[in-house]
Amino acid sequence: MNTDARVAHPPPEHQADVDCVVVGAGPAGLTAAVYLARFHRSCRVIDAGCSRAAWIPTSHNYPGFPPGISGRALIERLYEQACRYGAEVVRGVVEEIRPHTLGFEVRYDGHGCVARRVILATGIQDSLPAMDDADAAILSGTVRLCAICDGYEVDGHEVAVYGEAESTIGHAVFLRSFTDRVTVIAKPGQPPREEALALVRHYGIRYLEAEVGQVHYRPGEGVEVVTRDGARHRFELLYPNLGARVRSELAQRLGAACDPGGCLQVDDHRQTTVPGLYAIGDVVSGLKQMSIAVGHAAQAATAVHNSLEARPWSRPG
Numbered sequence: 013m014n015t016d017a018r019v020a021h022p023p024p025e026h027q028a029d030v031d032c033v034v035v036g037a038g039p040a041g042l043t044a045a046v047y048l049a050r051f052h053r054s055c056r057v058i059d060a061g062c063s064r065a066a067w068i069p070t071s072h073n074y075p076g077f078p079p080g081i082s083g084r085a086l087i088e089r090l091y092e093q094a095c096r097y098g099a100e101v102v103r104g105v106v107e108e109i110r111p112h113t114l115g116f117e118v119r120y121d122g123h124g125c126v127a128r129r130v131i132l133a134t135g136i137q138d139s140l141p142a143m144d145d146a147d148a149a150i151l152s153g154t155v156r157l158c159a160i161c162d163g164y165e166v167d168g169h170e171v172a173v174y175g176e177a178e179s180t181i182g183h184a185v186f187l188r189s190f191t192d193r194v195t196v197i198a199k200p201g202q203p204p205r206e207e208a209l210a211l212v213r214h215y216g217i218r219y220l221e222a223e224v225g226q227v228h229y230r231p232g233e234g235v236e237v238v239t240r241d242g243a244r245h246r247f248e249l250l251y252p253n254l255g256a257r258v259r260s261e262l263a264q265r266l267g268a269a270c271d272p273g274g275c276l277q278v279d280d281h282r283q284t285t286v287p288g289l290y291a292i293g294d295v296v297s298g299l300k301q302m303s304i305a306v307g308h309a310a311q312a313a314t315a316v317h318n319s320l321e322a323r324p325w326s327r328p329g
């Protein structure tokens with residue numbers, strides 16, 4: 013009799029529904045599904061349908077696409093690739109992940125699924141100023157949320173950055189590599205240190221202190237920013253710098269450790285501090301980029317596979 017728990021197969025009534033549930037079908041979650049399916053692991057991806065990547069008009073820094081690729085097109089390709097190898101992708105909102113003797117029970121939309129491992133790829137939700145037409149403004153590239161991603165395309169335009177003074181000045185200095193027309197609109201109440209104001213002067217950045225009331229998207233022209241004092245300012249591009257909500261609450265409820273901003277802490281295999289629970293992509297501490305997200309996915313999926321018993325391949329027939 014085989015007494016090695018790693019290779020012993022449990023009786024059917026004690027088997028999990030799937031080897032791994034992946035929560036989130038952005039670039040991170042779908043890449044994890046491609047890897048898991050190609051390791052012959054059963055995998056269910058559960059997704060609520062609001063990937064940040066779907067907002068990317070055209071990404072020019074994602075490797076392998078010289079003319080660029082839209083976020084939606086990239087997600088569609090990853091979806092097709094994951095399904096081609098047998099991953100199951102379903103629409104749903106995961107409400108809870110509970111510990112289970114076989115791993116975890118994942119509750120979503122009235123269903124339960126027992127998984128031996130869970131990979132969380134739930135991303136973040138950007139905070140935006142009050143806007144009439146935020147989706148259209150972002151999809152047109154007029155309102156932007158990632159200067160690392162698309163600073164290159166600023167290319168001399170009139171650009172504003174809005175948010176808490178010090179970090180917004182840092183953002184503006186970053187953008188000075190791409191244009192000489194940068195305005196900081198700093199939220200009142202947290203005056204920047206003198207060193208930060210020295211940077212503003214040194215880099216020739218325009219500095220306004222004002223609370224933004226409303227942003228109006230003007231297709232083909234840019235944005236009109238209306239501040240609470242009633243003043244109206246026109247810019248070709250706007251980078252809100254208002255932070256984001258990290259979607260880490262499912263893991264936090266299981267006791268997973270986070271950094272002060274709410275991003276999950278993981279080890280070199282992308283495992284959180286909860287054994288068997290992995291986290292990848294924007295929900296993890298560090299740079300929020302698709303190339304990072306897919307790298308995390310490769311690491312986590314490989315670690316999940318290696319943490320489960322080997323299933324010897326047998327010749328068909």
Ligand SMILES: Cc1cc2nc3c(=O)[nH]c(=O)nc-3n(C[C@H](O)[C@H](O)[C@H](O)COP(=O)(O)OP(=O)(O)OC[C@H]3O[C@@H](n4cnc5c(N)ncnc54)[C@H](O)[C@@H]3O)c2cc1C
Pocket residue numbers: 035036037038039040041058059060061062063064065066067068069070071072073074104105106107133134135136138150156157158161162259292293294295300301302303305
């Ligand atoms: C406007 C814009 C432009 C960008 N441009 C670039 C670029 O050019 N290059 C680049 O590298 N990066 C770019 N980024 C960043 C990039 O979009 C993110 O780094 C990437 O999408 C992160 O992938 P992810 O899979 O971790 O998260 P996401 O893509 O956000 O996917 C997370 C998924 O999890 C799902 N989810 C969340 N909670 C639940 C739940 N409870 N139950 C079920 N599903 C859930 C969501 O519905 C979503 O589909 C850009 C971002 C924005 C907003």
